[in-house]
Amino acid sequence: MDNDSKDVARMWKVNRTLKEMVKDRGYLVAEDEINLPFTEFRINYGGSGAVDRSAMAWYTSRREDQQDTIYIFFSDEENVSKKTVRKFIGDMEERHFRRGIFVYRRKMTPAAKKVIQEMQSEYTMEDYAEADLIVNITKHFLVPKHEIMTPEEKQQLLER
Numbered sequence: 730m731d732n733d734s735k736d737v738a739r740m741w742k743v744n745r746t747l748k749e750m751v752k753d754r755g756y757l758v759a760e761d762e763i764n765l766p767f768t769e770f771r772i773n774y775g776g777s778g779a780v781d782r783s784a785m786a787w788y789t790s791r792r793e794d795q796q797d798t799i800y801i802f803f804s805d806e807e808n809v810s811k812k813t814v815r816k817f818i819g820d821m822e823e824r825h826f827r828r829g830i831f832v833y834r835r836k837m838t839p840a841a842k843k844v845i846q847e848m849q850s851e852y853t854m855e856d857y858a859e860a861d862l863i864v865n866i867t868k869h870f871l872v873p874k875h876e877i878m879t880p881e882e883k884q885q886l887l888e889r
Contacts, residue, residue, distance in 0.1 A: 741765075745765070809831075809838060829854045831845070835859075837858075
């Protein structure tokens with residue numbers, strides 16, 4: 730298997746994990762998007778051999794509140810620069826998104842991380858390396874189901 734094929738297979742797994750993660754957070758994601766067959770993924774995003782990460786960007790809204798949307802962005806750069814993070818934020822501004830997930834290939838420069846931290850007052854942004862998303866850890870049999878606690882449950886936990 731050549732490097733491009735390995736990259737397509739890896740990104741197929743990353744894409745599936747992200748779709749599962751976003752769905753678990755209460756956003757609208759269809760089962761057929763999560764269970765997209767590898768052959769279809771390769772046709773859609775890896776037709777030229779290499780993965781077209783820019784084509785993989787997508788967004789969705791929350792089930793209960795259609796106004797609450799999240800934008801998922803994939804960076805093509807090996808080492809993400811401040812310029813790429815600013816492009817991500819510009820895309821969010823242009824489309825009026827307040828939440829976003831930034832997926833990068835290998836590393837993010839300290840300046841790029843700082844831009845994300847500085848913008849946390851206006852946007853809710855998360856950044857993940859592709860390697861961290863290959864396996865959905867919440868699906869592992871040793872990991873208990875993650876559920877959002879009610880304010881009462883939080884208070885009871887804190888009082889222990």
